Amino acid sequence: MHTCGVLRCFSALMILSGVLPPGVNGCDISQPICGAHAPGDVVIGIMLPCHHKVIGINGRIRPENFLCSDFDLRSFLKSLAIIHEIEEINASGFLPGVHLGYMMCDTCSYASKALQDVGHMLQVNNSLNVNCDYTDFRPTVKIILGALYSEESIALARLLNVYMVPLLSATSSSPELSDKLRYPVFLRTIPSDSHQIKAVTKLLHHYNWNWVGVVYGDDEYGKAAYESFLKDAEANDVCIAYRKVLPHNLDDSDLRDGIEQVAQQIRSSSAQVVLLILKGSLVEVLFKEMIRTNTSRIWIASDIWSRSWSLTRIDDINKVGDILGFTFVASKSESFDNYLKNLTATPGGYNYFIEEYKNLRFNCSSECLSNNPPSHCASPEVLKIRSGNACNVTDPQEQNDDYLVTAADTSETFLSKVHSLLVCKQLQKTVILRYCSSYRWLCPWGRHTSEPLKVSLSL
Numbered sequence: 001m002h003t004c005g006v007l008r009c010f011s012a013l014m015i016l017s018g019v020l021p022p023g024v025n026g027c028d029i030s031q032p033i034c035g036a037h038a039p040g041d042v043v044i045g046i047m048l049p050c051h052h053k054v055i056g057i058n059g060r061i062r063p064e065n066f067l068c069s070d071f072d073l074r075s076f077l078k079s080l081a082i083i084h085e086i087e088e089i090n091a092s093g094f095l096p097g098v099h100l101g102y103m104m105c106d107t108c109s110y111a112s113k114a115l116q117d118v119g120h121m122l123q124v125n126n127s128l129n130v131n132c133d134y135t136d137f138r139p140t141v142k143i144i145l146g147a148l149y150s151e152e153s154i155a156l157a158r159l160l161n162v163y164m165v166p167l168l169s170a171t172s173s174s175p176e177l178s179d180k181l182r183y184p185v186f187l188r189t190i191p192s193d194s195h196q197i198k199a200v201t202k203l204l205h206h207y208n209w210n211w212v213g214v215v216y217g218d219d220e221y222g223k224a225a226y227e228s229f230l231k232d233a234e235a236n237d238v239c240i241a242y243r244k245v246l247p248h249n250l251d252d253s254d255l256r257d258g259i260e261q262v263a264q265q266i267r268s269s270s271a272q273v274v275l276l277i278l279k280g281s282l283v284e285v286l287f288k289e290m291i292r293t294n295t296s297r298i299w300i301a302s303d304i305w306s307r308s309w310s311l312t313r314i315d316d317i318n319k320v321g322d323i324l325g326f327t328f329v330a331s332k333s334e335s336f337d338n339y340l341k342n343l344t345a346t347p348g349g350y351n352y353f354i355e356e357y358k359n360l361r362f363n364c365s366s367e368c369l370s371n372n373p374p375s376h377c378a379s380p381e382v383l384k385i386r387s388g389n390a391c392n393v394t395d396p397q398e399q400n401d402d403y404l405v406t407a408a409d410t411s412e413t414f415l416s417k418v419h420s421l422l423v424c425k426q427l428q429k430t431v432i433l434r435y436c437s438s439y440r441w442l443c444p445w446g447r448h449t450s451e452p453l454k455v456s457l458s459l
Contacts (some may be wrong), residue, residue: 033105033120036083038349040101042417044423045121046155047146048079049109050353052281053250057110059395066116068108070250071360071382071408074280076353077340078170080404081413084339087346088268102346103140106353107147109279110249111155114147118156122163134163143168143423149279149304150221151248152172157186168423170416173303174224193221193302194328197228200275203324205236208275209298213241214248215262216277225277225302238307241271245415247347250281263289266297273298280305287311290320301325309409319386330411340377340404355397356425360385362396 027305035050052070086100105117119128124138131137139319147153153172161184166188169177175192177183204212214229216222226243233240247255263286266274274297276283283305290297291314298321306325311317343358347352351447360378363386366378377383385403393399404410 001392024086033351034103034117035106035145036079036102036104036345036349036351038083038086038101038346040090040099042098043101043103044082044119044138045141045144046079046082046102046104046449047107047114047117047121047144047152048104048148049075049104050079051108052358054108054110054113055251055332057249057251058253064109066110066113068106068113070281070379070384071356072109073357073385073404074310074412076357077404077410078148078413078416079353080340080343081336081410081416083346083351084336087339088335094263101349104351104353109152109281110148111152114152115159118144118159122165137163137172139163139165141165145169145423147172149219150177152221152226153177153186154183154220157183158179160185171304172221174220175228176220176224190303190328191396193225194228196303197225197232197455199326200302201229201236201238203300204233204238204273210238211241211271211273212238212300213269213271213274214277215266215274216243217246217279217282219248221247221304221350222277229275229277241269246278246286248279248282250285255285259289260368262286263293263295265405266290267293267295273300275302276305278305280308280311283308284311284314285394287317287320291316294319296321299323303327307409308413309407319434328414330409330414332411333414336413337405337410340410341402342400343404358396358399361387361401362390362393362399362402364391366391366392 002199036046036091049072051068052072053068055069083102083104086102089095090100103121105114105121107117108116112348117405121141121144122128144156144160147156147167148170148171152170153167153169154176155168156173157177164185166185166187167440168189170189172188173190173196175194177186177188178192178194204210212233214226216226222245230240242265244258244265246258246262249255253256276286276299278286281302296319301323305311306323306327307330343354345354365377365386367374368383385407387393387399387401387403390396
């Protein structure tokens, strides 16, 4: 009786609260969950944030769709680099008889949104059934490239362990992800933060900077890097003057108060060196507060923001002081730059992120530039993308220019392009010859056979 009463109460709560969302499976059928797609024999998943944040996280009490805002130009370029490399591989004939496709979802820098996306990527026939054994489970997406932040990658890797679908990241550097027992499907093309932190502490020791403040985000990346720094700092005679934590989500209602508290701590401390283990978007907010209060320090940058061009474009950025950072080997590509100058969706596919970028760049929306812009308008920072010639444009989607090449560091996408090359090389060496015999559930052609495919390729 008690159990039945609880169930009736729970059902009533669902009806009264309207938990069951309207529409088809709770989705807006006018636009797919994943914003870019191109068909192929082997489909590669791309999981990157094309927006900085999810709106209204603090007030979210129902399982409604996630609404994202603040277009992320830097991560958008990373996604374009992967797509361009896939198109180059297809055009080169590097995989005879195999055409690569892709499906890209926007994580909006939020782990729960990324989990929703991966459920969509792995579904077969518009459903993802719960099974006891996934040995014969063959999702459309064979590998997922991403995510950008460790917080998202940790959540995704936990889920993908169930299906044994690989997750390959060029940016998620949390030491926790090195644990192969907990994250057997996770791979990355950069070292973990434990190596970077050793380099940071050696730098501090070299310059005799032994009194240092630390500011980090309350995500897995920030917390793990800080714990690692604690150990190495002690070994290098570096003392921590203070530590402050910031919410990692830009839409967090406590962010403004957190920024002000951090700024006050930095100003009141005698420590002239500050290590920032934060997302670039948070560093930007903090630096603007530093400039406003005329505060100058020596800043140590972690790799996640050390190459951020948006920071270099902040008004009076030189007033914050000296910035030293760590980064990885990068290289520009003339082919990729030309692709950006003639940007279009892959033939046979769609890319709503390109459409959004072109609308921001070439759409003449004078109301959004007024003193009281409507709520649907992008933030002032994002509106800086708009071309000065936008009001002379008839169709924004038909326009192109060299803005992406000149306004961003395209060499930063180097590791993202390596992603696709690594997958392609593995396909050439392993998938074509052995996939269908060793991993039937991932076989791109859906074949059930104990014999390897008779394909001869030169490496």
